[in-house]
Amino acid sequence: MRRDYDVAVVGAGLVGAAIAYGLAKDGRRVCLLDEGDIALRASRANFALVWVQTKGHGYPPYAILTHRSASLWSSFAQEVEAETGVDLGFQQPGGFTFALSEEELEGRRRILDEVQAQPGVPDLGSRIVLRNELISLIPEAGPEVVGASYCAKDGHCNSPRLLLALHRGFGMRGGDLLTNRTVETITAGRDGFSILGEGEEIQAGKIVLAAGLGNIRLAPMVGLDAPLQPLKGQLIVTEKVRPFLHYPLVNLRQTDEGGVMIGSSMEDMGFDTSSVVPVVANMAKRAIRLFPLLAEANIVRSWAGLRIMTPDGFPLYEQSQEAPGAFLCNCHSGVTLAAAHAGDLAQAIGRGNLDGFGAFSGERLRVQAAQ
Amino acid sequence: MFKRLSEASGRVLSFTFDGQPLEGREGDSLAAALLAGGVGVFRTTVPSDASRGPYCLMGVCFDCLVEVDGVANRQACMIPLREGMCVTPQRRARQLGE
Numbered sequence: 001m002r003r004d005y006d007v008a009v010v011g012a013g014l015v016g017a018a019i020a021y022g023l024a025k026d027g028r029r030v031c032l033l034d035e036g037d038i039a040l041r042a043s044r045a046n047f048a049l050v051w052v053q054t055k056g057h058g059y060p061p062y063a064i065l066t067h068r069s070a071s072l073w074s075s076f077a078q079e080v081e082a083e084t085g086v087d088l089g090f091q092q093p094g095g096f097t098f099a100l101s102e103e104e105l106e107g108r109r110r111i112l113d114e115v116q117a118q119p120g121v122p123d124l125g126s127r128i129v130l131r132n133e134l135i136s137l138i139p140e141a142g143p144e145v146v147g148a149s150y151c152a153k154d155g156h157c158n159s160p161r162l163l164l165a166l167h168r169g170f171g172m173r174g175g176d177l178l179t180n181r182t183v184e185t186i187t188a189g190r191d192g193f194s195i196l197g198e199g200e201e202i203q204a205g206k207i208v209l210a211a212g213l214g215n216i217r218l219a220p221m222v223g224l225d226a227p228l229q230p231l232k233g234q235l236i237v238t239e240k241v242r243p244f245l246h247y248p249l250v251n252l253r254q255t256d257e258g259g260v261m262i263g264s265s266m267e268d269m270g271f272d273t274s275s276v277v278p279v280v281a282n283m284a285k286r287a288i289r290l291f292p293l294l295a296e297a298n299i300v301r302s303w304a305g306l307r308i309m310t311p312d313g314f315p316l317y318e319q320s321q322e323a324p325g326a327f328l329c330n331c332h333s334g335v336t337l338a339a340a341h342a343g344d345l346a347q348a349i350g351r352g353n354l355d356g357f358g359a360f361s362g363e364r365l366r367v368q369a370a371q
Numbered sequence: 372m373f374k375r376l377s378e379a380s381g382r383v384l385s386f387t388f389d390g391q392p393l394e395g396r397e398g399d400s401l402a403a404a405l406l407a408g409g410v411g412v413f414r415t416t417v418p419s420d421a422s423r424g425p426y427c428l429m430g431v432c433f434d435c436l437v438e439v440d441g442v443a444n445r446q447a448c449m450i451p452l453r454e455g456m457c458v459t460p461q462r463r464a465r466q467l468g469e
Contacts, residue, residue, distance in 0.1 A: 242467070
């Protein structure tokens with residue numbers, strides 16, 4: 001069988017691009033297949049946080065992986081920037097989740113404690129900050145803000161530029177980005193995979209499925225299962241204003257270009273997806289309670305994206321037993337985990353086994369389903 | 372650079388841009404009146420202070436931002452000219468809480 005590539009990565013969003021960038025580092029021949037503008041493109045609707053503080057609540061391996069990726073992010077950003085010349089706007093000053101009542105603050109305290117108390121979780125540098133200290137750090141915080149949870153590992157970046165840089169860096173490392181390549185069929189052969197799409201056939205030794213919700217359709221072609229659900233998230237961005245907020249919040253941050261992004265975090269707020277305007281209005285109202293000066297800011301745009309959720313919300317990394325060499329990669333934190341995806345995960349896929357990622361196989365979901 | 376069509380009519384309206392008196396016509400957008408008055412640079416960009424003027428003239432590109440009667444970041448192409456408007460360039464980003 002002819003072999004065009006050592007590895008084909010399906011899905012050129014943040015997850016696929018980070019893995020492909022990492023795989024291309026060691027001289028492998030790698031292609032990255034992008035569906036085109038009809039794709040759902042979760043990577044165009046993310047909140048650009050590198051976020052640690054409550055990730056992996058209830059599942060310590062995810063807290064550990066998140067902490068590791070956030071710890072690697074600074075050197076990852078330096079490497080990508082040096083190689084591509086793209087400024088990722090990465091900052092890691094620590095991040096906050098504001099509480100608007102004592103009950104909310106107590107809830108934050110309990111979650112921080114519970115995450116930190118899980119076995120094997122390293123010191124996350126998280127703590128509760130009371131109002132007086134918070135006001136000294138962020139004087140613009142509103143009068144209703146009673147305090148916040150804080151984690152020193154939290155940060156943010158410019159995620160459109162991250163995606164651009166990963167694509168550029170992948171190309172500079174010799175990778176082929178193939179655009180408008182919807183994958184129609186994948187056939188496992190004796191020593192690799194035949195990938196058919198848009199009238200072209202590609203042969204690759206390994207295949208990585210990083211197509212977000214597209215994996216639901218693709219995974220069964222290589223004996224895998226991707227039990228994913230879309231979870232809509234809405235975002236608001238204001239006009240560009242002079243820098244006033246030097247820390248990211250879980251649901252509000254000022255970008256390096258000046259716009260204030262207002263979002264909602266599933267883990268902290270939850271929201272009704274059935275109705276668009278009331279959700280956006282509630283997000284804006286809450287943002288004004290957090291930062292009253294935002295009342296005078298104009299909203300420029302609001303939009304929605306679909307998070308890629310596994311049944312338990314934790315990542316799914318798995319190699320097919322039926323078709324070894326086929327890997328499934330799904331998560332909803334493509335920015336936070338980019339450093340781990342480009343490093344550890346790409347190396348594991350390159351080696352051909354996911355040792356070290358065993359906690360993220362679909363086994364846990366099948367066990368839960370059987371119970 | 373821009374010339375009014377000879378058949379252009381409408382009441383003459385006076386306004387100022389950066390303190391300079393200008394005249395436009397009733398029915399002009401603020402952007403059109405500024406362009407007709409010879410103004411090319413409406414704002415400077417947030418990251419690099421580079422000069423910008425109207426591009427799309429239909430509310431999409433946000434390159435025609437100006438400050439109108441003390442309100443920052445207004446789209447000049449989307450605002451009808453009014454008598455006595457006090458307009459200044461949008462210099463870099465708006466300061467909230469001033």
